[in-house]
Amino acid sequence: MTRQSPEDLREIVGRLPTTRDEDWRYTDLSRARDITSRWLEAGAKTVAADIDEEIERITGSIDATWFVIANGELRLPGATSGISAERLDDVPAAANALAELNSALLVDGLRVRIDGAPDKPVGLLFIDGAADAATSQAHVEIEFAAGASGDVVEYHTSQGAQDHYANTIVAISVGDNANAAHLRIQSRDLRHVQTTHTTVNTGRDARFTSASFDLGGGLVRNDIVIGISNPGAEISFDGLYLAGEGQHIDNHTRVDHRVGPATSRQEYRGILNGRCRCVWNGKAIVHKGADGTDADQANHNLLLSEKAEIDAKPELEIYTDDVKCSHGTTVGQLDETSLFYLRTRGLDRQHAKQVLTHAFAAGLVSRVPIESAKSIVSELVKTRLREIIQSDEDFS
Amino acid sequence: MLEIKNLKSRIGDSEILRGLSLSVNAGEVHAIMGPNGSGKSTLAQVVAGHEDYEVTGGSVTFKGQDLLQLEPEERARNGIFLGFQYPVEIPGVNNAYLLKAALNAKRKHQGIDEIDAFEFLKLAKEKMAMLGMDPKFLNRGVNEGFSGGEKKRNEILQMAMLEPELAILDETDSGLDIDALKAVAQGVNSLRGPDRAIILVTHYQRLLDYIEPDFVHVLSQGQIIKSGDKMLAHELEEKGYDWVREAANG
Ligand SMILES: Nc1ncnc2c1ncn2[C@@H]1O[C@H](COP(=O)(O)OP(=O)(O)OP(=O)(O)O)[C@@H](O)[C@H]1O
Numbered sequence: 334m335t336r337q338s339p340e341d342l343r344e345i346v347g348r349l350p351t352t353r354d355e356d357w358r359y360t361d362l363s364r365a366r367d368i369t370s371r372w373l374e375a376g377a378k379t380v381a382a383d384i385d386e387e388i389e390r391i392t393g394s395i396d397a398t399w400f401v402i403a404n405g406e407l408r409l410p411g412a413t414s415g416i417s418a419e420r421l422d423d424v425p426a427a428a429n430a431l432a433e434l435n436s437a438l439l440v441d442g443l444r445v446r447i448d449g450a451p452d453k454p455v456g457l458l459f460i461d462g463a464a465d466a467a468t469s470q471a472h473v474e475i476e477f478a479a480g481a482s483g484d485v486v487e488y489h490t491s492q493g494a495q496d497h498y499a500n501t502i503v504a505i506s507v508g509d510n511a512n513a514a515h516l517r518i519q520s521r522d523l524r525h526v527q528t529t530h531t532t533v534n535t536g537r538d539a540r541f542t543s544a545s546f547d548l549g550g551g552l553v554r555n556d557i558v559i560g561i562s563n564p565g566a567e568i569s570f571d572g573l574y575l576a577g578e579g580q581h582i583d584n585h586t587r588v589d590h591r592v593g594p595a596t597s598r599q600e601y602r603g604i605l606n607g608r609c610r611c612v613w614n615g616k617a618i619v620h621k622g623a624d625g626t627d628a629d630q631a632n633h634n635l636l637l638s639e640k641a642e643i644d645a646k647p648e649l650e651i652y653t654d655d656v657k658c659s660h661g662t663t664v665g666q667l668d669e670t671s672l673f674y675l676r677t678r679g680l681d682r683q684h685a686k687q688v689l690t691h692a693f694a695a696g697l698v699s700r701v702p703i704e705s706a707k708s709i710v711s712e713l714v715k716t717r718l719r720e721i722i723q724s725d726e727d728f729s
Numbered sequence: 730m731l732e733i734k735n736l737k738s739r740i741g742d743s744e745i746l747r748g749l750s751l752s753v754n755a756g757e758v759h760a761i762m763g764p765n766g767s768g769k770s771t772l773a774q775v776v777a778g779h780e781d782y783e784v785t786g787g788s789v790t791f792k793g794q795d796l797l798q799l800e801p802e803e804r805a806r807n808g809i810f811l812g813f814q815y816p817v818e819i820p821g822v823n824n825a826y827l828l829k830a831a832l833n834a835k836r837k838h839q840g841i842d843e844i845d846a847f848e849f850l851k852l853a854k855e856k857m858a859m860l861g862m863d864p865k866f867l868n869r870g871v872n873e874g875f876s877g878g879e880k881k882r883n884e885i886l887q888m889a890m891l892e893p894e895l896a897i898l899d900e901t902d903s904g905l906d907i908d909a910l911k912a913v914a915q916g917v918n919s920l921r922g923p924d925r926a927i928i929l930v931t932h933y934q935r936l937l938d939y940i941e942p943d944f945v946h947v948l949s950q951g952q953i954i955k956s957g958d959k960m961l962a963h964e965l966e967e968k969g970y971d972w973v974r975e976a977a978n979g
């Protein structure tokens with residue numbers, strides 16, 4: 334199934350980023366390399382674990398036209414309306430080793446085109462479950478036709494053996510005057526590794542509104558790269574990451590304002606407890622001539638444990654004059670006065686913490702741009718918060 | 730009901746309560762007055778269980794139980810309510826959610842089932858009507874953007890919902906307009922009963938016109954230096970604190 338020789342594949346694996354690369358300073362992909370090498374040596378065969386029940390459960394929880402990519406293999410939905418879909422053979426030339434790995438090992442790519450205003454969201458379920466160590470690839474292109482208005486839900490999850498690495502590429506293009514709502518939920522097994530590279534390109538007067546929730550995963554690296562090459566784009570993306578003991582979640586965002594006027598705003602929030610590490614690196618580049626750019630980025634973190642670590646870094650590069658840019662990052666702890674206030678009302682410490690952490694995340698949940706998925710997201714966030722707070726040995 | 734004996738407490742290096750004694754029986758209303766910084770709020774916070782205040786001596790019992798051993802939430806569930814001098818704003822936490830969670834925490838402690846949504850709403854609306862509060866406040870963040878007076882009313886709403894055995898109201902009257910003061914007084918008076926006690930911390934006689942206290946105490950430099958009946962409040966209003974302090978020192 335692979336198009337390249339074992340030597341070539343080994344060579345690509347050898348070139349995956351290391352912590353010596355500036356962009357990967359905090360995120361060590363050794364485990365991804367190790368899992369992939371072992372999987373390749375064992376013949377690059379994935380013995381699927383039983384994931385059908387989980388597929389049923391998830392696709393049943395959000396009403397959408399679901400495309401399921403299970404262990405890298407595509408299952409097309411029965412009926413689609415307002416959507417056209419095809420398997421993708423011509424993956425664009427890879428720009429880096431992760432993309433090379435993706436195209437070299439890709440089983441099924443997918444291209445989805447949204448026309449008009451489909452009555453249901455497009456659902457993309459990336460699910461992995463293998464009996465032994467395995468690596469999987471996914472590559473999806475989503476095109477919103479000019480004037481289209483639609484929703485996309487990405488759901489990433491995994492189970493099975495302890496060693497798994499998923500490498501996913503998602504390319505979204507939003508046509509002129511199109512309106513794209515995007516939701517991404519990631520709740521992988523807490524031992525698993527994931528790298529995701531998402532690109533978004535917008536047409537004239539296009540809108541892209543996104544919310545992303547990282548609730549699981551042992552080692553997670555998300556890159557989102559947004560390119561504005563046509564005037565009038567309105568871009569808003571949020572991200573919430575909840576990290577408990579042992580987790581590492583790295584969000585790198587980049588917005589290229591190549592023309593103006595256009596607005597981009599992002600708000601990432603993190604809640605961390607136990608020995609864990611999160612990274613937020615938000616880059617906004619306002620290129621020469623991108624007059625009328627309005628770029629705003631915010632990152633707020635709540636550290637519930639002394640052992641939790643956050644590396645938050647906004648990076649603004651501005652090469653034109655007529656711009657409005659702002660950024661703010663905060664790292665804080667739960668407000669003791671609020672905690673005490675709630676406790677004097679009879680809520681125990683755990684419950685009070687849950688309430689306050691939930692309040693910290695609530696704004697992002699309420700902004701989920703897909704109404705029909707809001708309650709599910711809210712439940713998932715609550716459940717995960719409860720988990721990370723319970724495993725708490727209190728430092729306050 | 731509440732027995733405070735020779736209570737000493739400090740925060741950081743400063744000793745704030747310096748041997749304070751107070752006895753409150755069921756059915757009584759006590760007013761505590763005293764100059765700024767004398768330790769009134771500290772007393773309230775210590776009784777509620779604030780961990781920043783270190784208790785260095787003395788004892789506090791509530792219904793015969795050593796209160797100082799209990800977590801703040803246990804004290805609350807056992808029937809103590811503190812109306813804060815500065816109610817805390819908690820954006821993102823729905824006011825109705827907190828009321829319900831507080832009520833259910835107490836009910837659970839008492840072995841009663843959780844209140845159902847309909848019953849809760851009915852109760853909340855009833856209490857809000859009594860306090861002249863718009864039901865819209867249920868769906869706002871806890872004290873979020875509330876005016877000073879609205880926050881105080883919201884404290885009284887929580888109290889009215891929880892029906893504590895001992896309510897300590899720390900300057901709930903400050904910042905209230907006349908109508909709000911009457912509404913709050915009505916809320917407090919409706920709670921009065923042979924099984925309950927109320928401690929009012931206040932600077933003004935005005936509140937005591939509406940809620941008649943059985944006892945009035947003067948707190949100064951961490952001690953109660955004079956106690957009397959409601960006439961003492963009138964006297965303080967007229968003459969200030971100096972004469973009490975002089976009498977106590979002399
Ligand atoms: N966190 C703290 N750190 C240091 N000093 C404190 C702290 N909290 C209270 N104090 C001090 O303790 C003393 C008593 O304060 P408290 O708030 O109990 O006074 P009060 O009688 O309620 O005054 P007011 O009438 O102004 O409300 C004050 O001198 C105050 O500055």
Ligand SMILES: [Mg+2]
Binds near residue numbers: 769770771814899900
């Ligand atoms: Mg005070």
